[in-house]
Amino acid sequence: MHKRVVFRHRLLPYLLIAPQLVITLVFFVWPAGQALFQSVLLQDAFGLTTRFVGTENFQRLFADATYLHSFRVTAVFAAATAGLAIAAALLLAVMADEVIKGAAGYKTFLVAPYAVAPAVAGVLWLFLFNPTVGILAYLLRGAGYTWNHYLNGGQALFMVIIAAAWKQISYNFLFFLAGLQAIPRAMIEAAAIDGAGAGQRFWRIVFPLLSPTTFFLVVVNVVYTFFDTFGIIHAVTAGGPAKATETLVYKLFNDGFIGLDFGGSAAQSVVLMAIVIGLTVVQFRYLERRVHY
Amino acid sequence: MVERRPAWTATKHGVLALGVLVVAFPVYMTLVASTHTAQTVMGRLPLWFGAQLVDNYAHVLRVGMGSGSAPIGRMMLNSLVMAIAIAVGKIAICILSAFAIVYFRFPLRMTCFWTIFLTLMLPVEVRIMPTFKIVADLGLLNSFLGLTIPLIASATATFLFRQFFLTVPDELAEAARIDGAGPLRFFGYILLPLSRTSIAALFVILFIFGWNQYLWPLLTTTDEGMYTIVMGIQRMVPTGDAIPEWNRVMAVVVLAMLPPVAVVVLMQRWFIKGLIEPEK
Numbered sequence: 001m002h003k004r005v006v007f008r009h010r011l012l013p014y015l016l017i018a019p020q021l022v023i024t025l026v027f028f029v030w031p032a033g034q035a036l037f038q039s040v041l042l043q044d045a046f047g048l049t050t051r052f053v054g055t056e057n058f059q060r061l062f063a064d065a066t067y068l069h070s071f072r073v074t075a076v077f078a079a080a081t082a083g084l085a086i087a088a089a090l091l092l093a094v095m096a097d098e099v100i101k102g103a104a105g106y107k108t109f110l111v112a113p114y115a116v117a118p119a120v121a122g123v124l125w126l127f128l129f130n131p132t133v134g135i136l137a138y139l140l141r142g143a144g145y146t147w148n149h150y151l152n153g154g155q156a157l158f159m160v161i162i163a164a165a166w167k168q169i170s171y172n173f174l175f176f177l178a179g180l181q182a183i184p185r186a187m188i189e190a191a192a193i194d195g196a197g198a199g200q201r202f203w204r205i206v207f208p209l210l211s212p213t214t215f216f217l218v219v220v221n222v223v224y225t226f227f228d229t230f231g232i233i234h235a236v237t238a239g240g241p242a243k244a245t246e247t248l249v250y251k252l253f254n255d256g257f258i259g260l261d262f263g264g265s266a267a268q269s270v271v272l273m274a275i276v277i278g279l280t281v282v283q284f285r286y287l288e289r290r291v292h293y
Numbered sequence: 294m295v296e297r298r299p300a301w302t303a304t305k306h307g308v309l310a311l312g313v314l315v316v317a318f319p320v321y322m323t324l325v326a327s328t329h330t331a332q333t334v335m336g337r338l339p340l341w342f343g344a345q346l347v348d349n350y351a352h353v354l355r356v357g358m359g360s361g362s363a364p365i366g367r368m369m370l371n372s373l374v375m376a377i378a379i380a381v382g383k384i385a386i387c388i389l390s391a392f393a394i395v396y397f398r399f400p401l402r403m404t405c406f407w408t409i410f411l412t413l414m415l416p417v418e419v420r421i422m423p424t425f426k427i428v429a430d431l432g433l434l435n436s437f438l439g440l441t442i443p444l445i446a447s448a449t450a451t452f453l454f455r456q457f458f459l460t461v462p463d464e465l466a467e468a469a470r471i472d473g474a475g476p477l478r479f480f481g482y483i484l485l486p487l488s489r490t491s492i493a494a495l496f497v498i499l500f501i502f503g504w505n506q507y508l509w510p511l512l513t514t515t516d517e518g519m520y521t522i523v524m525g526i527q528r529m530v531p532t533g534d535a536i537p538e539w540n541r542v543m544a545v546v547v548l549a550m551l552p553p554v555a556v557v558v559l560m561q562r563w564f565i566k567g568l569i570e571p572e573k
Contacts, residue, residue: 003395003396003458003466005463005466006398006466007396007466007470007475007476007479012397013402014393014399016389016390016392016393017390017405019386019389019390020386020387020390020451021405021409023443023446024409024411025408027427027442027443027446028411028420028446029408029415030427031424031427032411032415032419032423034423035419035423038422091308091312092312096309098305099302099306106312106313107561108558108561109316109317110313111558111561111564112316112320112558115501115505115553115554115556116553117523117549117550119524119527120505120526120549120550121319123526124319124322124323124546125319126530127319127322127323127326128319130539132537133334133335133338133537135338135340138338171568174565175569178569198296198301227416227419230507231505231508231523234507234508235507235526235527235530249418249419252418252419253421253508257421257422257425262422266423269420269421269422272418272419273415276414276416276419
């Protein structure tokens with residue numbers, strides 16, 4: 001789509017676009033290029049000499065058990081968080097779509113967690129699950145279950161999944177609600193007249209019509225757990241105990257800034273970039289399809 | 294609402310109320326904890342508000358948390374400056390570049406467009422090391438410039454404005470041109486006022502994005518006077534040995550949530566518009 005009416009000016013468009021272009025080149029394109037460049041170099045232990053090593057950094061990375069482990073952790077984390085946040089949000093959106101009285105009140109409460117920073121959401125749940133002062137840990141103890149996420153890796157992962165999903169429900173809820181409200185009432189009424197119950201109407205009509213929204217949310221939620229949850233991990237578990245919650249981004253940060261392994265962390269950056277580009281392409285191909293839909 | 298069945302309506306309200314309860318519970322417990330003394334929080338796991346509200350909040354706002362921490366009031370101010378600078382900066386540079394891309398034909402126009410598009414694929418998390426190095430080389434560590442500028446380019450905002458400009462009738466630009474208005478006059482007197490709703494919607498989203506930044510302030514600020522509240526919290530979480538002051542930590546957590554939550558709740562209409570619309 002293009003404008004029929006345009007302005008003619010030789011210099012002005014460049015001046016207008018310059019600020020964004022300069023920032024993009026200096027802080028986005030150049031660093032990404034640096035990461036690509038660094039990922040094929042290896043520095044000696046004193047940082048005095050650097051030599052070209054080709055794909056050696058990548059080979060080392062994928063031979064490294066801790067890296068493969070953090071891939072698995074991230075996959076479990078993303079799948080569980082996305083699944084939980086999407087299922088809960090869909091349930092609440094379906095309920096809220098048909099409710100008339102008090103709808104605005106429910107919505108306000110359900111939307112608010114969107115504004116809470118991931119790190120802060122992590123601390124909220126850390127407080128509830130804290131083995132000495134947390135009410136949830138206390139209740140679990142009462143039920144005969146020992147909770148200590150400082151020692152138990154599975155419990156720590158569970159806690160960060162809950163915190164990450166809690167924050168993401170708001171976003172998913174709003175998109176499902178918008179998707180539900182776009183479904184023509186006539187379709188649902190026609191089904192009801194044909195004798196379809198509430199369950200059948202949902203699974204045969206509403207859910208299939210929502211599938212573009214669901215697919216979009218799956219991609220967005222995966223991107224969110226890959227990248228935005230760094231705050232939760234860093235503030236709450238610091239990747240521990242024993243690397244049980246070490247996600248890819250946390251490992252990149254840890255190896256780069258704490259371990260000072262430049263070649264290795266650059267290679268990790270490149271792998272992550274490939275993942276983001278893949279996810280973005282998937283998302284856009286789907287968005288384009290939806291325009292024709 | 295297709296059928297009228299009171300039991301089903303009650304079920305729906307029940308599920309929603311339960312959802313609200315689960316969503317609000319951690320926030321409620323945080324509020325409660327922030328109104329007690331440290332001993333009460335440690336010993337009794339209180340479920341109702343205490344009497345220490347003013348005391349706890351006044352202490353963290355003015356003094357801070359323990360040694361080596363700036364007053365929380367200072368951190369909130371830093372967060373506010375960062376959030377507003379990011380929101381305003383992004384809107385300003387994105388609306389200008391969208392204007393250039395939509396209303397002008399110039400060589401390399403599509404190249405510029407795709408370069409901006411690239412930023413969508415490069416979140417700060419994947420390019421932290423090299424970006425940090427550039428900011429350090431430019432001498433921008435521990436400054437608001439270093440804190441905000443590397444986050445300011447945004448493909449999404451540019452797209453939103455581009456999308457919106459494409460829906461503005463051509464006749465408006467035509468009429469402006471016939472009346473002798475140049476591009477800048479057209480932008481200032483016609484396009485900008487028309488974009489008010491989009492700007493308001495984006496501002497809400499970007500303010501929250503800016504306020505909630507974590508990794509970038511963590512890397513670029515080493516001076517306590519420059520800490521932002523969201524990244525500062527991480528240093529306060531009790532880790533073991535000392536007597537944990539959960540009451541005050543939770544007061545800080547409440548203060549860190551308050552501004553963005555207030556923005557979302559008060560500007561809900563703009564917020565939902567800004568969130569849902571760019572995806573359409």
